[in-house]
Amino acid sequence: MVYSLAVRFLRDRAVAEELSQDVFLRCYRQLHLLESEAHVTAWLRRAICHRCIDEARKRKLRPKVDLDAMPELAARSGDSDVFLHGRLRRMVAALPEKARMMLLMRYQEDLDPLEIAAVLEMPVSSVKSSLHRALTALRGKFARVEVAK
Amino acid sequence: MQDDFEVQLRRALRPVEAPPDFAAKVLARARAQRVVAFPRWIAAVAAALVLAAGVGQAIHVERVRRAERARDQLILALRITKAKLDYTRQRLEKKNHDH
Helix, strand or coil: CHHHHHHHHHCCHHHHHHHHHHHHHHHHHCHHHCCCHHHHHHHHHHHHHHHHHHHHHHHCCCCCCCHHHCCCCHHHCCCCCHHHHHHHHHHHHCCCHHHHHHHHHHHCCCCCHHHHHHHHCCCHHHHHHHHHHHHHHHHHHHHHHHHHC | CCCHHHHHHHHHCCCCCCCCCHHHHHHHHHHHHHHHHHHHHHHHHHHHHHHHHHHHHHHHHHHHHHHHHHHHHHHHHHHHHHHHHHHHHHHHHHHHHHC
16 A cells, blocks of 8 residues: 555655655554554555655656556556556646545545545545546546547 | 446556565664664763763862862971971070070
């Protein structure tokens, strides 16, 4: 979850790994404050989300290694349309930081808007409307690309 | 209810596994930080020892200063005593000479 969110969000494996390690180390240092496995999971999720958003804003990160040009792991390479998914990932990567993180939490981590709102410390209504806007924008862009093909 | 677009999006954003050596790297960093933390504790003890040594040195300097002052006072007292004895001896010699 931690590395996966970071690598999908930042699209840079090295930076994602470094940030993920930092988050795990901080978690290790604060373990005495965490009360349960669910608490640890929530803490890790919140920490990596905020670190990723901060990092993207700070460095205005652009991918050094394009994930779409790299082969996926063998166990997960059953997709019929690698190129379609690559296009979708590039479109998601072009979204503003918070919208991008919301989509990742919604479609990668399978969180509902209430859980996303808790992680990002935002009202649920804002999360719902942002998700809706981002999805609509992606659909429109995707449809235009498909028509242009 | 998800439409086809959302299904494709979910597949496109499926989780990525961490590198196989990820956990080992985190553990190595945690161990390294523990090693770094130990000298900090040592440094605190060393600082306390240096402080104690400084205080000890200051006490020693003060003792030496007191001893020197006492020695100077003793020398002065001996000089006064010697002067008085010389004077007394001179008086006695003069008295004997007069008789």
